[in-house]
Each structure stands twice: as structure tokens, then as C-alpha cells.
Amino acid sequence: MNDSDMDDNTPADDRRTARDFDVEIDDVLDEDGDDEDGLFDDLLRGEPIFENKEVLRPSYTPHELPHRNEQINNMATILVAALRGETPSNILIYGKTGTGKTASAKFVSQELEKTSRKYEVPCEVEYINCEVTDTQYRVLAQLANTFIQQNREFVDDRVDELESLAERARDDPTVLADTEFDSVEAVVERVDSLLDDREEMEDVPMTGWPTDRVYAEFFDAVDYVERVAVIMLDEIDKLVEKSGDDTLYNLSRMNSELDNSRVSIIGISNDLKFTDFLDPRVKSSLGEEEIVFPPYDANQLRDILEHRSETAFKADALSEDVLPLCAAFAAQEHGDARRALDLLRTAGELAERDQADIVTEAHVRRAQDKIELDRVVEVVRTLPTQSKLVLYAILVLEKHGVHNINTGEVYNIYKRLCDEIDADVLTQRRVTDLISELDMLGIVNAVVVSKGRYGRTKEISLSVPVEETEAVLEADSRLGDVENVTPFVQARFDNE
DNA sequence: AACTATCTGCGACATGTAGGCT
DNA sequence: AGCCTACATGTCGCAGATAGTT
Structure with a gap:
């Protein structure tokens, strides 16, 4: 009894306070004839898109579950x-x-x-x-x-x-x-x-x-x-x-x-x-x-999104193609409703930040990118130091225009990096494994290729944006002071 | 708090291998 | 046809960390 009572009341309370707040703001703005815009004025004046964002969060337990x-x-x-x-x-x-x-x-x-x-x-x-x-x-x-x-x-x-x-x-x-x-x-x-x-x-x-x-x-x-x-x-x-x-x-x-x-x-x-x-x-x-x-298909996901968006968003805050697109994206990824809701919420937040009146298809696409980028940033940020070093080595090579990087090259750069920051140097055996791990995490693409007389190796390429990844890596205190790796990468070029 | 079992990360060592080269 | 490169991949055993038990 308690639980359901709370569920019923909380959103209503939120809504009420939100509305009260709006009114106060309007009053203030009216009274102040000279509207010298402060930092938050613009942001507040925009039509809010969300009615109640809570219902889009994974923690929310709905009272109705379509298709279940x-x-x-x-x-x-x-x-x-x-x-x-x-x-x-x-x-x-x-x-x-x-x-x-x-x-x-x-x-x-x-x-x-x-x-x-x-x-x-x-x-x-x-x-x-x-x-x-x-x-x-x-x-x-x-x-x-x-x-x-x-x-x-x-x-x-x-x-x-x-x-x-x-x-x-x-x-x-x-x-x-x-x-x-x-x-x-x-x-x-x-x-x-x-x-x-x-x-x-x-x-x-x-x-x-x-x-x-x-x-x-x-x-x-x-x-x-x-x-x-x-x-x-x-x-x-x-x-x-x-x-x-x-x-x-x-x-x-x-x-x-x-x-x-x-x-x-x-x-x-x-x-x-x-x-x-x-x-x-x-x-x-x-x-x-x-x-x-069973996983939801795209149509079912759309129903769910429609159902939730009625309470989550203001009327007419969504352009027509938003829900189908969210549903389609999420359906591609194993029909995960959580993901679909996440996408919708993020799209809404982006629209809000743009001070747009409605959420558009473009916001959804950006949300998709943002979620993916956030994921990558999070993964990279929490990587162990050694993996970060390996990734950094790959990154450095990529930045110097080397494509189809192979394990040996990565290992060489990696060794120098370790020297530079005084870290333990792992064996190539280990580094091979670390590269495979990065591959599995989807931040790097590694394919084994045979180069005939010239042996067998992995061809590695970065599958995430260079700048963002670099920024995240350099935010690590131990990697921050690696400076100027260019010379020895350059040296390798000259040799070849 | 002390003991034990399990897990993790690692190197040593071994074996496997695709395919251009000779 | 077979060789040979530059690794990949597999297995083992170790030490230290971590977690569970008593």
C-alpha cells in the first residue's frame, strides 16, 4: 500500500511544484520592467519540454506494461x-x-x-x-x-x-x-x-x-x-x-x-x-x-514510448518521427526498452539545452551519438593504466596517420611510453591480450591478417573519435605528463 | 582476527599459422 | 613444395589481492 501510494503521489507533487515555480518566475519578470538578462533568464524562459522526466528513468515502475x-x-x-x-x-x-x-x-x-x-x-x-x-x-x-x-x-x-x-x-x-x-x-x-x-x-x-x-x-x-x-x-x-x-x-x-x-x-x-x-x-x-x-520489436517499443511520453512530455513536444526512430534504434540493439527510454530522455534533454520547442529527429540522432560517446568515455576512463598505455600507443600511431597498425608497432610505442612515465613494461604476450580486450570493448578494431612471408599480425584501427579519446586518456594523472611522443614515432617512419 | 579458497594479472614456455617468397 | 616471418593462441604455475568462513 505504501509503495503504490508513494508512486501515485510523487509525480503529482513534482508537477505542482514545477508549475508554481513557473508562475513565480513570470511574476518576477513582469515586475522587473528592465529585463537585464542574467545567466539563467534565457534558460528559464524557454518552454519546458518535459512534463515529468522521472517516468523515463529506468528506476520508474510503470503501472501499465504494454505487450506484457x-x-x-x-x-x-x-x-x-x-x-x-x-x-x-x-x-x-x-x-x-x-x-x-x-x-x-x-x-x-x-x-x-x-x-x-x-x-x-x-x-x-x-x-x-x-x-x-x-x-x-x-x-x-x-x-x-x-x-x-x-x-x-x-x-x-x-x-x-x-x-x-x-x-x-x-x-x-x-x-x-x-x-x-x-x-x-x-x-x-x-x-x-x-x-x-x-x-x-x-x-x-x-x-x-x-x-x-x-x-x-x-x-x-x-x-x-x-x-x-x-x-x-x-x-x-x-x-x-x-x-x-x-x-x-x-x-x-x-x-x-x-x-x-x-x-x-x-x-x-x-x-x-x-x-x-x-x-x-x-x-x-x-x-x-x-x-x-521475448525482446520487444520496434512496434512494441513504439507503443511503450508512446505510453510513457504522454506523461513524460508536454503535449506536442515531440515531432512525429521521434518515437518511431527511437524505437527503431533500440530495436536494432536487442529490443531493449531501457535503451529506448534512455534515448528518448537524452533526446529531450538535448532539445531542452538547445531551447528548442520540440524534440526532433535530429535530436534523437544526436542522442544516439551522445549515449555511445558517453559509454566510450566511461569505458576508457575506467581502463587500467596498462590498457590505457596500450590504447594511447594506438592513438599516437593513428594520429600520425598510420593505418592498419600492427602489434609490433604498438608494442614499441608502448614500451617508450612506459619508459617515459616510469611504468612497468609488460611482455608482448600480455599486450596482445590487452589489445584483444580493447577490441572486445569496441574501442579498437583488431583483425588478424597474414602477411605471408612477413608473418602474421593483427591489423588494428581505432574505432572511436581520436580527440575525445585523447582528452580522456590525458585526464589520467599518470598519462597527463607524457609529452611529445612525436619524435620517436617520426623516427620509426624514417626507418621504413 | 585468523584462516582458507578463489580470483586476477602476469611471465615463461610452447605450439600454431597464413600465405608471400624462393 | 616447402620455408619462414611475426606474431596469435594456448597452457602452466606463480604471487598477491580479495572474499568468504569460522
Whole structure:
């Protein structure tokens, strides 16, 4: 309930404050007859393009997911069991990034919790992102703690309830008739035992306990109250990759030992083949139901964008071809909706910066470039020093008009660069690998070619803009003071 | 805090290889 | 036909870092 309330209110609040702000600005400008333009005046006067940019961000969970009805209904059909107090089948959800897996799952679980509250069926959904919480210990600890927290709240409520009951019973013992208690003393006793339990509910520390104790703690916490617990494990493949399938094995066989409650697992995975590494028993129990999220095609992406842009942008802020173009670009890249939204948002931001009234096709194309450039800058910036040196060597060669650079040349320049800045010199073996890595990152293009009598080498060329890359590399403090590499590149030319 | 397992980056050494040259 | 170049690619074992466990 809280979550959805917040979702409903936050954007509205944003809108209101934004509008108020506009009004104030207008007032100020009106009063000040002499409009000496300050730094921000121009920027503010332009028609804002965005109505609410939040809905374009990846963190936003929409209330409607176009083209995912089938999957959502599927999940709902499986999970209604929880509302009848039965154990829902475990679900495994597959799909690449940006296919709406997480959003759909979260949406369904919100609905589930909402309905469970309406009918007062005890049913909880716990969401865990295994990329963040990536060990068995941490998953268990986190689960244990949330359930312990819930139990505390449950006990507190129950104690309040019973205390007031006891109070009333003292005056008028007949109120006990409809309850499980036959005397005031029994109620008081129950309160005491609850308070004792309350004492024992200790948080699991984030480190320090043996795993089996954490597991036991979690087990007890879940079983303390009658309920159906749905555990959502996002990026479950990461968990399996890093710490094996023990966690899943334990979780999936819990049901047979729980007395009061039932657990059900929803696994969300990017990787279709991750079950290959699982214990067959885990595999069969976890994959009772499988739901696949296929990538969106261009038309579906357009629907999604249309849907979101209604709230995201002011009316008529988009020129006609913007959405189809964004959709087409994103469809080329594996139908990733996140990417499409990112593109649209960036295009809008660019338009805003231009103080344009509408977002045009050109903005989208520029956004595409910008996103790609940002990616490259980020990749290059975070490269280890040795890789940077190798890249710098390639860059230097490229700048001097050498094309089809080969490994030997790169290695020579690289050695000089290392000398210059006093860095360790790696062997050619290693540098070869580093070049391959740069190739895989897409900042360099390397093809192996055979030059017959003159051996076999990689032909390397830069596949990113020279100036920008150079700027990023030179921003590195260790590379900053490399000066004048031209002479020895030149020397190499003369030799040839 | 101490212990252990796993991962990472590296060099040594070995083997593979396309195709122009002789 | 086979040689030979300038590397590519593969495997191993090591040391130090990092993470998980107790």
C-alpha cells in the first residue's frame, strides 16, 4: 500500500511544484520592467519540454506494461494460489535486459500484496536483487532480517490487541466468550509469552555467524506466523554464478519442513542457460513454471514510448518521427526498452539545452551519438593504466596517420611510453591480450591478417573519435605528463 | 582476527599459422 | 613444395589481492 501510494503521489507533487515555480518566475519578470538578462533568464524562459522526466528513468515502475499482458496474467494465475493460502508453484522468469521482467514482476507482487491485504490473507513478497546481495550468507541474512522485522510488528500489534482485551475482560468477563481464551489470566499469560518471543528476535548481523545458523534463524522467522512468503530473486544467475546453487537448494526444500507457512520462489534471470549449472533437483523444483519475456520489436517499443511520453512530455513536444526512430534504434540493439527510454530522455534533454520547442529527429540522432560517446568515455576512463598505455600507443600511431597498425608497432610505442612515465613494461604476450580486450570493448578494431612471408599480425584501427579519446586518456594523472611522443614515432617512419 | 579458497594479472614456455617468397 | 616471418593462441604455475568462513 505504501509503495503504490508513494508512486501515485510523487509525480503529482513534482508537477505542482514545477508549475508554481513557473508562475513565480513570470511574476518576477513582469515586475522587473528592465529585463537585464542574467545567466539563467534565457534558460528559464524557454518552454519546458518535459512534463515529468522521472517516468523515463529506468528506476520508474510503470503501472501499465504494454505487450506484457500475457506474461503478467500468467504470473497472476500462478500466484493466486497464495491468496487461497496454498503454495504457489515456483516461477522462473527469463528474458534479456530491458524486456520488462523486473517491472512486471514488481507490478504483480504489488498487486498481490494489495489484494492480500484486502482479503486479509497473510502473504508477503520479498524482493532481493542478487547482483547487490550476491552471496548465500547475505541473501539469507537479508531475508531473515525482513521477516524478523515483520514478526516484531506482528507481535507488537497482537500484544496491543490482547492487552486491551484483557482490560475489557477484567470489567466484563463475557467478552472472552468469543475468543480462544477462557480467563483473563490466560490472556496475560499469552501476552507474556509473546513478549518473551519479542525479546528473542534479534537481528542477524551482516557478518560473523555461520551460515547454517543464519539459515535456522531465517527458517524460524518465516515459520513464526502462518503466511505465504514469496521470495523474488532478481538476477538469480548472478547468485548461482558466484555462490553456487546451495541457497536455491535450501530455499526450495524448505516447504517440506515448515509447519505454519509456505515459501514460493520467483527467480528472474537474464541468462537462458543458467539452469544448466543447477543441481537437477533444484532445477526441477525451481522451474515448475517458466515464463519467457521475448525482446520487444520496434512496434512494441513504439507503443511503450508512446505510453510513457504522454506523461513524460508536454503535449506536442515531440515531432512525429521521434518515437518511431527511437524505437527503431533500440530495436536494432536487442529490443531493449531501457535503451529506448534512455534515448528518448537524452533526446529531450538535448532539445531542452538547445531551447528548442520540440524534440526532433535530429535530436534523437544526436542522442544516439551522445549515449555511445558517453559509454566510450566511461569505458576508457575506467581502463587500467596498462590498457590505457596500450590504447594511447594506438592513438599516437593513428594520429600520425598510420593505418592498419600492427602489434609490433604498438608494442614499441608502448614500451617508450612506459619508459617515459616510469611504468612497468609488460611482455608482448600480455599486450596482445590487452589489445584483444580493447577490441572486445569496441574501442579498437583488431583483425588478424597474414602477411605471408612477413608473418602474421593483427591489423588494428581505432574505432572511436581520436580527440575525445585523447582528452580522456590525458585526464589520467599518470598519462597527463607524457609529452611529445612525436619524435620517436617520426623516427620509426624514417626507418621504413 | 585468523584462516582458507578463489580470483586476477602476469611471465615463461610452447605450439600454431597464413600465405608471400624462393 | 616447402620455408619462414611475426606474431596469435594456448597452457602452466606463480604471487598477491580479495572474499568468504569460522
